[in-house]
Amino acid sequence: MKTINNVVCSFCGCLCDDIEVGIENNKIVKVKNACSLGISKFLNYDKHRILKPRIRKSNEFINVSLEEAIDECVEILSNASYPIIYGWSNTSNEALRIGVEIAELIGGVIDNTTSVCHGPTIIGVQDIGESTSTLGQVKNRADLIIYWGSNPLHAHPRHLSRYTALSKGRFVKTRKERKVIVVDVRKTATANIADIFIQIKPNSDYELLSALRYAVNNGEIEQDEVAGVPVEKIEELAEMMISCKFGALMFGLGLTMSPGKHRNIEAAIALVTDLNKYTKFVILPMRGHYNVTGANNVTCWITGYPFAVDFSKGYPYYNPGETTIADIIARGECDAALIVASDPISHLPIESAKKLSKIPIITIDPHETPTTKVSKVVIPSSYVGIECEGTAYRMDGVPLRLKKIVDPPDGIVSDEEILKMILSKLRGD
Amino acid sequence: MKILIKNGYVYDPLNKIDGEIMDIAIENGKIVESVSGEVIEIDAKNMIVMPGGVDLHSHIAGSKVNAGRLLRPEDHYKDVEKKTNVKRSGVGHTIPSTFTTGYRYSEMGYTTVMEAATPPLKTRHTHEELNDMPMIDKACLSVLDNNWIVLDYLSKNELEKCAAFIGWILNAIKGYGIKIVNPGGVELWGWGKNVKTIDDQVPPFNITPREIIRGLCKVNKMLNLPHTIHLHTNNLGTPGNYRTLIESMKCVSDLSDGSIILHVTHVQFCGYKGYSWITLSSGADEIAKFVNENKYVTLDLGQIVFGDATTMTADGPFQYILYSLSKNKWINADVEAETSAGIVPYRFKKKNYVNAIQWSIGLELALLIKDPWRVFLTTDHPNAGLFTSYPKLIAWLMSNKAREKILKKVNKRAKSKMILPSLEREYSFYEIAIVTRAGTAKALGLKNKGHLGIGADADIAIYDINPKEIDPSKEYKKVRKAFRKAAYTIKDGKIVCKNGEIVENIFGRTYWVNVDIPKDLLISTISEVKEKFEEYYTVKMENYAIHENELLKSAPLKINSNL
Numbered sequence: 005m006k007t008i009n010n011v012v013c014s015f016c017g018c019l020c021d022d023i024e025v026g027i028e029n030n031k032i033v034k035v036k037n038a039c040s041l042g043i044s045k046f047l048n049y050d051k052h053r054i055l056k057p058r059i060r061k062s063n064e065f066i067n068v069s070l071e072e073a074i075d076e077c078v079e080i081l082s083n084a085s086y087p088i089i090y091g092w093s094n095t096s097n098e099a100l101r102i103g104v105e106i107a108e109l110i111g112g113v114i115d116n117t118t119s120v121c122h123g124p125t126i127i128g129v130q131d132i133g134e135s136t137s138t139l140g141q142v143k144n145r146a147d148l149i150i151y152w153g154s155n156p157l158h159a160h161p162r163h164l165s166r167y168t169a170l171s172k173g174r175f176v177k178t179r180k181e182r183k184v185i186v187v188d189v190r191k192t193a194t195a196n197i198a199d200i201f202i203q204i205k206p207n208s209d210y211e212l213l214s215a216l217r218y219a220v221n222n223g224e225i226e227q228d229e230v231a232g233v234p235v236e237k238i239e240e241l242a243e244m245m246i247s248c249k250f251g252a253l254m255f256g257l258g259l260t261m262s263p264g265k266h267r268n269i270e271a272a273i274a275l276v277t278d279l280n281k282y283t284k285f286v287i288l289p290m291r292g293h294y295n296v297t298g299a300n301n302v303t304c305w306i307t308g309y310p311f312a313v314d315f316s317k318g319y320p321y322y323n324p325g326e327t328t329i330a331d332i333i334a335r336g337e338c339d340a341a342l343i344v345a346s347d348p349i350s351h352l353p354i355e356s357a358k359k360l361s362k363i364p365i366i367t368i369d370p371h372e373t374p375t376t377k378v379s380k381v382v383i384p385s386s387y388v389g390i391e392c393e394g395t396a397y398r399m400d401g402v403p404l405r406l407k408k409i410v411d412p413p414d415g416i417v418s419d420e421e422i423l424k425m426i427l428s429k430l431r432g433d
Numbered sequence: 434m435k436i437l438i439k440n441g442y443v444y445d446p447l448n449k450i451d452g453e454i455m456d457i458a459i460e461n462g463k464i465v466e467s468v469s470g471e472v473i474e475i476d477a478k479n480m481i482v483m484p485g486g487v488d489l490h491s492h493i494a495g496s497k498v499n500a501g502r503l504l505r506p507e508d509h510y511k512d513v514e515k516k517t518n519v520k521r522s523g524v525g526h527t528i529p530s531t532f533t534t535g536y537r538y539s540e541m542g543y544t545t546v547m548e549a550a551t552p553p554l555k556t557r558h559t560h561e562e563l564n565d566m567p568m569i570d571k572a573c574l575s576v577l578d579n580n581w582i583v584l585d586y587l588s589k590n591e592l593e594k595c596a597a598f599i600g601w602i603l604n605a606i607k608g609y610g611i612k613i614v615n616p617g618g619v620e621l622w623g624w625g626k627n628v629k630t631i632d633d634q635v636p637p638f639n640i641t642p643r644e645i646i647r648g649l650c651k652v653n654k655m656l657n658l659p660h661t662i663h664l665h666t667n668n669l670g671t672p673g674n675y676r677t678l679i680e681s682m683k684c685v686s687d688l689s690d691g692s693i694i695l696h697v698t699h700v701q702f703c704g705y706k707g708y709s710w711i712t713l714s715s716g717a718d719e720i721a722k723f724v725n726e727n728k729y730v731t732l733d734l735g736q737i738v739f740g741d742a743t744t745m746t747a748d749g750p751f752q753y754i755l756y757s758l759s760k761n762k763w764i765n766a767d768v769e770a771e772t773s774a775g776i777v778p779y780r781f782k783k784k785n786y787v788n789a790i791q792w793s794i795g796l797e798l799a800l801l802i803k804d805p806w807r808v809f810l811t812t813d814h815p816n817a818g819l820f821t822s823y824p825k826l827i828a829w830l831m832s833n834k835a836r837e838k839i840l841k842k843v844n845k846r847a848k849s850k851m852i853l854p855s856l857e858r859e860y861s862f863y864e865i866a867i868v869t870r871a872g873t874a875k876a877l878g879l880k881n882k883g884h885l886g887i888g889a890d891a892d893i894a895i896y897d898i899n900p901k902e903i904d905p906s907k908e909y910k911k912v913r914k915a916f917r918k919a920a921y922t923i924k925d926g927k928i929v930c931k932n933g934e935i936v937e938n939i940f941g942r943t944y945w946v947n948v949d950i951p952k953d954l955l956i957s958t959i960s961e962v963k964e965k966f967e968e969y970y971t972v973k974m975e976n977y978a979i980h981e982n983e984l985l986k987s988a989p990l991k992i993n994s995n996l
Contacts, residue, residue: 131762
């Protein structure tokens, strides 16, 4: 058995880079250091794979050569008047760079899964900025850790041990030296290991954040409770925040996707920004897919905008709500879709998913998904971080190089290579 | 491709050529003695021929720059670039997208740009952006002064090991030189604090900013790096800070053997006299006096241009002060065990007392410092102004009239306190060539850049202006226009831009230093560092390093260290 060390796990936004993988006959047989999600990914990535490119003809899938599939893609994309190109958070930056160029060339819209996930986070940042840091700052310095609307023990299992509450930093070394607060609508697994659990009334995050900010700024709250939390508790929390040496607020979809959306994020950021008058405080989003942060960054440096970029005018144009794909599909405006490393049929609102399934879809993905089932063209790709290299950004923006540790199945190439072929044919090279 | 540029007025200060009519021959991307056979001839009669522009300090790529792009959609809407047959699309204004950045530099005749500050942990991101930045050669300076391992070594005065570690880092992340940003202060910013003088202690490292600057100056010499240390001083943007600047320059005076050992960047931001914003005045006189007397230091201006800017530096505490003053939106982004970053959009206004004083300080320094080889033209893009404003700066330097036009419109109380109205010096084209290319290339140690001698890279700018007929002092608008859109930009021997329009999309090199460190020293240092590294950081040392094939066009400079 060959052992490869320091492998980066391409599952969630934690991008743990200390995985040890054992390989025998081009097969992963052993995984060390990863969480249960990571282990499952490394050991099962080769299940339910698509092994041949295929095209749907009169309701039947026909296996074709890669060249034929590419030709069909080019046919669909070049005949479309307003195509959408979507996905990206589960592939490499290198693939997305080509994707942006394709969108630009055909005058389409390129969007990533941020659109249905942490989009409000980005809009919040665009409104007022943010005080943030890499996760190592939290590990080394934070004596107060808050998880808000996020349950890392289930969604990002090693987040606490590698980066926050249970990690060993230079200045703060043990769990005892840190206070952990969890704010959520229900008592989650993470809440069970917190020092303080604040059970908030559903859909009232904005109120509680605003009350905390008011208390931090020495305001006197006249109500007895806000968002189901007694004022005394709010004042105690505010005092804890002000008096810590380094505080970190980490939030998940419980905050971004509950009513208020980007206003919730603004309230959270404003609270953290104000706390910097008294102490050091940072805020960090708990990003889900392993390279959604990279997807935002690549799109941003090429176009100026981190998601939902419309090239139909010949230059990048961005207006979430107008140029986000869920909205474009709901309005019935797009007439073709290129989906890379994502499953929008499962994730979009049902009405949008139904409409999407009516237009020609090209899907590039290693696996069968509900989206591949309704696609016109399906091209299988290799698995980034297992079967091919690529760059991805951790949830805090730290860029890491993913390794190739086994060979892909015969004839299967990477998203990047497939997209390059499509681009080159579209350009008429 | 062979090119012959005929009959232009050539300004090539490194070869002491001052506006002589000469032909320049190009073959295989280099400047050669002569060419024959199939040759593209460029008629440069009545035009200026200069080496391509070399910018030694500009924030163009990396995590901080991209956070600035993300922060400001409102900044992009009004300035868009359509896709053409040659160019990719993009957006501009204060923080242009990567492709647009490359095009806009090239359109002005610039061919090499130094990204001014990149945290080592995020340098892979910087290189990814540089890979997507066409037209120019580039490199990046690595922020190393608040790096914990560096501080640990400096505090124990283990300079050899510190040098070996820095040599390793520069090799590993493909960096070009040592950037120092508010030494000690940025580490304290990890706790929301800062330093006030260069002799403040930085706990728990038991070290002062003075010791950090001196230590890194010595390390820079030990490594024999092509560029000096590149210093962003403590107390940046604070009234009274010209004293900190002079003390910081003084603190290495004994380390020079007569050669240049220190570059202080965007010096306008550290040229403030007075005790508060209300009593602010210019410290340019004292700074210029020091620099004129002490030949071991170079500066760049960080010249204010009135209008929109996006301030962004690794100096987190300074950006927080600016946020507190302006209440504009604020990003802070600390990087574990290394540095910080802050971003605040800002608008410099003529009628604002402080802004007007800031504007005058940069120009005063440029005019009071006698040796143009030691004061360079920058706007610290996009902090004090945009790189696309360089033609405006050139006009201000060449024309008293151009300056007077602005002086009529600035805050009156500020004007009464400025030295600028009394300064009559006007730069010549020869001096402009020094402060925008020859001097900067020399300061960066890029031997094939900034001149037109045989063997130099064929990076050339041709400007449609006749230096023998025009009086730049009076006709500054023509100067500005000519430098805004180069008649030709030639990069690596190819015509890439004509009449200010990109005609070919090419990609330049990324320079980095490949320092040769004695094997035993390197191995012992790295094995000592490894354990600490994995305690301080959240990534493995192996995954921190960047492979050369991650750079689109890697151009390592082999350096023999003095270790």
